[in-house]
Amino acid sequence: MxxxxxxxxxxxxxxxxxxxxxxxxxxxxxxxxxxxxxxxxxxxxxxxxxxxxxxxxxxxxxxxxxxxxxxxxxxxxxxxxxxTDASRDLAGDLADGRPLPADVFAGLAPRYLIAAVRLAEPGGREEDALCSVSGQDTLLTHRDGNVVLFIPAGGPGSGERSVKRLTECLGGRSWLATAERDRAQLVDGFNEASYVLKLVMAGLRPSGAYTMSDVLVEYAVTLNERVRTELASMIRPLRAHKVLWETLTAFVDADYSRNKAARTMFIHRSTLDYRLRRIEDVTGCDPTSGRGVQMLTAAMIAEALQG
Structure with a gap:
């Protein structure tokens, strides 16, 4: 001073x-x-x-x-x-539909294959392998225990080739659901792939690659909240019978083959038949009929989605 x-x-x-x-x-x-x-x-x-x-x-x-x-x-x-600088999870921003700066949005690929993957054995090695086969420009994040990939899609057929590479990488041990969208509709594609994967897991589908076309019936049935609630309430009493629930699960998992389900559970075929009749007594649906087993499968999915 x-x-x-x-x-x-x-x-x-x-x-x-x-x-x-x-x-x-x-x-x-x-x-x-x-x-x-x-x-x-x-x-x-x-x-x-x-x-x-x-x-x-x-x-x-x-x-x-x-x-x-x-x-x-x-x-x-x-x-x-x-x-913007702190948000390094660009794939997470895309999945959640967060607004992006104009320059970041302009830098995205015109179209993406969105893949939601449920790994049989979660771990960094599996994720690294997925990124490796999907390309260096792939964006990765995690949602609800799933690995989510945004894979730039090139010309016609590139999406199918990406799915093939991912499926081969997973070696038949995990579940993969995909959807394809332009960059302006990526959140819609993410929601579709995620819901397909949820239906696949709830329906006890075998590991593999799925799209919306593989779960059209399940999607249509469970999309209506009232129908979904009615189905879940119909099958929920079966939860009180652990053996019957496990039997129905094994039956669905065996693609409705009674012989295969009996072998899986290490029980006699007659024992399985008896339990299937008991399932009908509890739920009102006959699991040995085409209509009944479809209803029970849809109800199991609805109950799983509500859980």
């Missing part, structure tokens, strides 16, 4: 030779004093404090308000940039 003609000058400040300069210098001194006292962290609070420092001087108060708006605009822009 420098002493000049009886007043103190801050470093970088020159002596004021006019009343206007003296007025500005006095206000700057008040601003510095306010800065030493301020303990807040919001621009609005700072503007209010500085406005009080400019009390009695409309011109200075107007400058403070204008400067405050500029400061807020600057901080808003900085915050948006910081948020």
């Amino acid at each position: 420098i002493e000049t003609a009886g007043r103190s000058l801050f470093p970088g400040e020159t002596d004021c030779s006019t009343p206007e300069e003296a007025r500005v210098a006095d206000f700057r001194a008040k601003v510095r004093a306010a800065g030493r006292q301020w303990t807040g962290n919001e621009p609005d609070e700072l503007v209010e404090l500085l406005t009080r420092a400019a009390a009695g001087d409309p011109k200075l108060a107007a400058i403070v308000r204008a400067g405050g708006r500029l400061l807020q605009d600057f901080l808003d822009g900085y915050q948006q940039k910081a948020t």
Whole structure:
């Protein structure tokens, strides 16, 4: 601080030779004093404090308000940039439908194959292998215990080739559901692939690759909430009979083959037949009839989705 003609000058400040300069210098001194006292962290609070420092001087108060708006605009822009920089999970943003900056969106491929994968044995090695066969521009994230891949789709047939590579990589040990969409509809594609995978798992389908066309009946049945609720309530009493539930699960898993289900459960065929009759007593649906087994399978899926 420098002493000049009886007043103190801050470093970088020159002596004021006019009343206007003296007025500005006095206000700057008040601003510095306010800065030493301020303990807040919001621009609005700072503007209010500085406005009080400019009390009695409309011109200075107007400058403070204008400067405050500029400061807020600057901080808003900085915050948006910081948020964008911090969000490194681009695939997660696409899956959740979060808005992307224009330059990031423009950098996406025109079309993607969206793959939802339920690994039989979750682990980093399996994920690394999936990324390796799907290409270096593939985006990866995780949702609901599944690996989600956004794989750029090239010309005709590229999606099928990607599915083939993924299926071969999984070696028949895991479940894969896919959908294909343009970059403007990626969240819709993610929702479709995820729901297909959910139906596949709930329906006890064998491991492999699936699309919407493989679960059209299940999709149509479970999409209606009222139907889904009725189906779940119909089969829920079977949950109280552990052996019967396990029998129905094995029967469905055996693709409705009684011989195969009996072998899987290590029981006699007659024992299986008896349990299937008991399942009909509890649910009202005959699992040995085409209509009954379709109803029970749909009910199992509905009950699993509600769980």
